[in-house]
Amino acid sequence: MSTETLPPPVEKPQEAGRPAEKIQDAFEKGWNVIVWNDPVNLMTYVVHVFMRVLGFNKEKATRHMLEVHHKGKSLVATETRERAEFYHQQIQAFGLNVTIEQSS
């Protein structure tokens, strides 16, 4: 039988601040969902997507659609990262140009 003993386990040093940052990232509504203009999608279709995905009423959906059309983009939601990613996927699956970014 060997008399050698195993060396004590080496603890991996924790990266300072990471867990706290991740928790803050997950719960803070700091992620903007931005829809960008394109020449192909119909205005009525964009209104429909905003109502269906984001739950907007007609007036709010129309206002954001017109902002996209006239100004080139519209901030349609500021959410948690998880929720923003969900909107990102859903809106893009409908064929609209959409990005998400952390608000400054």
Add this chain to the structure above:
Amino acid sequence: MHAVKRKGRLTLTVQAGERRLLRRVLEAIIRNYKTPPEALPSPVSQVWYSTAGCRSARMSDEQTGEWIASLRAIRQSRLRLLQRFARQLKSTGKGNSELRMNTDSAAAFMTALNDHRLFLAARHNLGEAEINWFYLDSAESLTPARRKALFEIGALAFAIGVLLGALDPVAASWDE
């Protein structure tokens, strides 16, 4: 072409010429939905599977790959419906044809038609100027392939308008 919604179900009625166009479009969509993103023409892939949002969200390469796969899965989930409609439109008669669907299927169908508009615009490099030419003589200056694509983009806009009018009349009648 007209659509009627009754008791949660939508019936789309198409004439013979519209049926031929829709069947050809559906066959193209099915083929393109089955094609891996990297095998699509680059401008199309950049629209259908845009990763601009992944970059702005600072996603890793692995997360971006998963993102593209999830978008492809959403498109492929429409395949069975589109294949059924394509079969139903194979009739060669001169009379009208009907496609019957529930509202979820109608929304998926409409989105697939919209995808084909995006496909054609990207594939044939048709932007705002050309799309606005649809009703103008300027379209005559385009090559036959681009003119055909422009015609299909316009025809599918009409089809989407018809579907949306029945499916979501509130959205379909926005005013400034």
